Amino acid sequence: MKKYLVIGNPIEHSFSPNLHNYWFKKHKLKDCFYEKMKIEENDLENIIDQVKNDEIQGVNVTVPFKRDIIPFLDTLDEVAKATMSVNTICKINNKIWGYNTDVSGFKESLNNQNYKKKKIFILGAGGVTPSVVFCFLNSAEKIYISNRTKKKAEEIKRLFSKKNQIEIVNWGEKKETCDIVVNTTSVGLKNNEKLDLDFMNYKGKDDVLFYDIIYNPEETDFLKKAKLRGNNIMNGKMMFLMQAQNAFKIWTGISPKIDDESIKLLSL
Ligand code: ATR
Secondary structure: OEEEEEEEOOOOOOOHHHHHHHHHHHOOOOOEEEEEEEOOHHHHHHHHHHHHOOOOOEEEEOOOOOOOOHHHOOEEOHHHHHHOOOOEEEEEOOEEEEEOOHHHHHHHHOOOOOOOOOEEEEEOOOOOHHHHHHHHHOOOOEEEEEOOOHHHHHHHHHHOOOHHHEEEEOOOOOOOOOOEEEEOOOOOOOOOOOOOOOOHHHOOOOOOEEEEOOOOOOOOHHHHHHHHHOOEEEOOHHHHHHHHHHHHHHHHOOOOOOOHHHHHHHHO
């Protein structure tokens, strides 16, 4: 049997096993199975040893280990290196590779649109934030990052060379109206959680997109309020599906179709 894993903490709510096991079945990869595993930081080395020994064929990494896993890997792809964030692991030619498919997943969810001259406002500075910032680096005119803990936003800015493109904004402070506002915080994961921020200056702006990385619940308070103001909204469902699709391709060489069934698996 070939074993695949998603590791994180917490991990109970991960939909990755449903999705990857559905794709394994669909592509008749009968000897493959995918599980979730809640781990602690001191388990990371052991997991990678199991990849080295061919006991595990592929690993997805989620919060909060996307950066912590890096010292245990041999090689990173360009995007993982630039973002210092790994979400997909496998062994190739005896080397343990770390990839980042969050960036391509996010980009593809926006139909690979070009954000030239656009202004982006990013809330949060957690595990997925560097991937979102990286997506806009080569196109956007300005990227604002605002996090409750300012120091963490500053650390993300330091990762990237085009620093004058990025501006750190105090939590709650208003800036010029942007073209996209992305929530990368975990606020909204629990149904009654609300971000304590005022976006009334975006009222009636039907050309602005409010994007929430969260997909469960489908509409966070952040998205509900944006909809009421007349803004466009998108949740993280397509990004999640597309990062998984790209991980599956790395492991198997097959790019699975995102069909209605796979989309439905995320709303169970
Ligand atoms: P990690 O920071 O461990 O990578 P994460 O879930 O990827 O975890 O990120 C959580 C993000 O949500 C952080 O940006 C966090 O802000 P802090 O850095 O200030 O902790 C943000 N967050 C969580 N709860 C929040 C709240 N009540 N208000 C505002 N931001 C919050």
